[in-house]
Amino acid sequence: MYKIAIKRAFKMNKNPLPWTKAICAGICSGVPPLIGLLLGNFQYGLLAGIGGFTYLYVFNIPYALRAKKLLFALLGMSLSVGLGTLLAPFSLTSAITVGLIGAIATFVFGSLRIAGPAAIFFVLAFTMATGMTLDPSLAPLRTGLVLLGGVLAWIIGMMGGFMNPHGPETIAVQQVYKDLALYMDSVGTDDSNKARQRLVLSLKSAEDNLSAGYISWRISDQYKRLLLLNNQANQIYMDVLERIEKSKDKLPLELGASIRTTMNELMNQTNPGIQIFKPSLKTVFGGSFDKNSIVFLTATRYGVVLTIAAIIAYSFDFNRSYWITLSCASVMSGSTIISTFHRAIQRSIGTILGILIASIILSLHPEGLVIVIAIVILTALTELAIVVNYAIAALFITSNALLLAESTTQLHNTAFLASARITDVLIGSLIGLIGTLLIGKSQASNLLPHVMAKTLRSEQQFLMMLFSEHRSNADVQKSAAQGKMRRNLTNLNIVYTTAFGEIPSNTTALEALRPAIFYIEQLGYLLESSQKYADRPILSDESLSQFLLVFETMAIAIEQQRPFTRKYVPEITDFTNIQQDINELQDALHIVAIQRNKMNSS
Incomplete structure (x- = not known):
């Protein structure tokens, strides 16, 4: 070594x-x-x-x-x-x-x-x-x-x-459209998951760049266009997940080509109503x-x-x-x-x-x-x-x-x-x-289960806020629940990456967690994207209670390294990608539990 x-x-x-x-x-x-x-x-x-x-x-x-x-x-x-x-x-x-x-x-x-x-x-x-x-x-x-x-x-x-006052933001948004086109080209192939993961990282990077470049007292037309472009890319991606990817069939190559030209077409549009919220330094x-x-x-x-x-x-x-x-x-x-x-x-x-x-x-x-x-x-x-x-x-x-x-x-x-x-x-x-x-030594590895569980619980809290009857768009965008989820996702990414660099490092166990980490990060992205839709459905108390059970079961299984049993996930009308992602996360955690039992028994 x-x-x-x-x-x-x-x-x-x-x-x-x-x-x-x-x-x-x-x-x-x-x-x-x-x-x-x-x-x-x-x-x-x-x-x-x-x-x-x-x-x-x-x-x-x-x-x-x-x-x-x-x-x-x-x-x-x-x-x-x-x-x-x-x-x-x-x-x-x-x-x-x-x-x-x-x-x-x-x-x-x-x-x-x-x-x-x-x-x-x-x-x-x-x-x-x-x-x-x-x-x-x-x-x-x-x-x-x-x-x-x-x-x-x-x-x-x-x-x-x-x-070029918005040069870095422009580069970030351009990368989003490149990765979006590559993802659409990859749908239905073995490279789809890798392309999807790369796209999510680009979308998050562009979001961070646009948030960092926001100046409340000087919002230029170029900045508004970049926000519009990034929102458009988010909508396209969500639509692909919601309506197209289910079939797992390849998409026409023309779609990827059209995405590559969309950015130039939208650069001449503006949306003066666009708003962006930044968390305070405190x-x-x-x-x-x-x-x-x-x-x-x-x-x-x-x-x-x-x-x-x-x-x-x-x-x-x-x-x-x-x-x-x-x-x-x-x-x-x-x-x-x-x-x-x-x-x-x-x-x-x-x-x-x-x-x-x-x-x-x-x-x-x-x-x-x-x-x-x-x-x-x-x-x-x-x-x-x-x-x-x-x-x-x-x-x-x-x-x-x-x-x-x-x-x-x-x-x-x-x-x-x-x-x-x-x-x-x-x-x-x-x-x-x-x-x-x-x-x-082993600091990150020891923290990882706790941080994963904490992140899942914060995602559950944000989901409850998004689809409950007691909500408003302004409250959601400025909510403490969203800020907590973002911080936990950032901490999770750092802890997971750091764990690979420890001496000694259980690389096999960490690699087994990679799909689960991805679906946790993907779920956070889907929840944040969902807040942009004002017509979100209101879930019943029974459905919200079932979501609470699902998330808490996953959190406890991770935190206490218990055997994991898959739970029923309610459907959210027009947001079935959230349900699909949670199911995939449960499958990933079930596989992790099986592998852990095999390692312990050997």
Whole structure:
């Protein structure tokens, strides 16, 4: 197993190279030091360059969300540098604070499901500040300089929004229509389930993108058209499930072709009556702040292990001990134990090579413009390498960080610098790996039955609200039941994926659950889609009671790992796809129970 993990750690991914992002990242990191050099204070320019790391949080997400994310990043890094400067003389307080910074950033990024480097650059900013000259009075100045560098990165990161304000949302909706056409082509074939699963993921992704891109005070015609297109795709998919897929016959190829042209036809239409509801931040964070939330547990683990690493680093006479904490933070950025193991290997090898390269550069005593050019090149190479392999990216990240940290120290003993940094990195990586193994071992696997049961119960509550006589469309769209179901579905997906990366991992049992997980996620999607139909039928008390029995039976069977017996599912007029999905979920759980009994008996 470990040989396979080591081999995968050095696997080269064949992804397109992000040249535009690499060039912009280089500009963001190089312009502040260049301005500092021209104004006669190169050290101030290097400090502002830390704010340039804000651009590394740029991803292809709606610009409305990107603006907030980059603002959070630049404020977070500025505050981290200020706190690092103030608390540098107090070792224990610094250790606790860096743990809190790591935990909070991990929690925020996890709760909002934001892609990116999460806590790592906040930790870097704080730890680098603790390694600077001790002078708490410089905290406002250092904070302001980093803030200026971050503002430049924010401006460059948002420039695309002026030319194509809804570019990410458009790409997401276009993908929906591509996958919808492929699904319609696959109906009646062996590939139907895979195509259906891919389509559901695309529909959910487009929904999330459109929700993230919503600005209440500025709703453009383009945004309205994208909402209309996405709603149309939902309706087509529901119609296929409801009326066509039952026969399991192949659909005419012309239907898939017509879907591919539907988007262009609808782009000229608008629907000014379209509304969209977004959960408040209080609701989102409140849902993640739970003892069984994998986001909360991961953030807590991250903060605790990071604090321990910092205490160890400060307790011994390490030269510039913050490299231990930084290496630990980097290693724990892996989403699973396996990926953490990969990160430990990649970080160690890549960092050692990066230290050697930086040591060679520093041994030549570069000055001014040479250092600026090196920082630009290394930052750009980091962005190009990160999509290929983290070990290569770690090489450039380390070289860059060393140049920023050591360029103004006039350090002449580069051999000592290299050996000290290598020691720090190995210790930090080891702490991160051991901490993850001790605290996170089997955490997701143990949580999975509870999370599955909890998700089913929240789906049952939302179904009752949708088809009961006591309901209104506004109440349904803003309901706590829907928000709870969404949070549980997100948590379920994360827990299930994380369980595969544990050591040891019962892959056979997890694979057996895959169909059940899919039908639970599919059911959540069907329920959310059903709320868009105002003419939903009202179910009798008997039918609602039977649904309660069905869901509770499934939840108890999963939670307590009992034998499962299929129950009768009432039909919902015009929404028979819900009934079909629940029946398929029961079948999947019945198979899981049979396989579990076989495994236990053997």
